[in-house]
Amino acid sequence: AKDYELRQYESAKWVSTVIRGESQKEAMRQGFWKLFHYIQGKNEKEMKIDMTVPVTCLVKSGCTDFKISFFVPFEHQDCPPQPTDSDVFIEERKAAALFVRSFGGFASPEKYAEEADALARTLRNRGQSFHEDFFYTAGYDSPFKLFNRHNEVWYFKK
Numbered sequence: 001a002k003d004y005e006l007r008q009y010e011s012a013k014w015v016s017t018v019i020r021g022e023s024q025k026e027a028m029r030q031g032f033w034k035l036f037h038y039i040q041g042k043n044e045k046e047m048k049i050d051m052t053v054p055v056t057c058l059v060k061s062g063c064t065d066f067k068i069s070f071f072v073p074f075e076h077q078d079c080p081p082q083p084t085d086s087d088v089f090i091e092e093r094k095a096a097a098l099f100v101r102s103f104g105g106f107a108s109p110e111k112y113a114e115e116a117d118a119l120a121r122t123l124r125n126r127g128q129s130f131h132e133d134f135f136y137t138a139g140y141d142s143p144f145k146l147f148n149r150h151n152e153v154w155y156f157k158k
Contacts, residue, residue, distance in 0.1 A: 004101045011095045016069040017088045024109035031068025038088050043081035054138035061133050097157040107151040112137040116153040129158040
């Protein structure tokens, strides 16, 4: 469709952390740094791992817990080094069909929520069945990239 796409993702490992009781913006900041330390060598192999995209954030309705995640690079999918920070963990996300809405610019939590609402409205209007109680934000760019930025919101298809 012109305002969203349906993507099929294979199962994959992500390195994640949950930040509780903070604003989404603060949770993203804290979570990013915990995960960044992991890829910089704060893992049991003391291995540096390439930064990947997207950086995702799980947003649940009415909840102040946010799960921030980095995709584990393909070369480490089979055996990612275990985190040494007890707040950081490796998770395997099952294969899934996702409804995706893309947008540009610098994405704030408010902008992500606005885009997620627009996607949810579109999906409801088209009779699509999806999990409405949560969505993921996905950021693809360094904070230093000023132009042609790419952001997404994801809903899981039922």
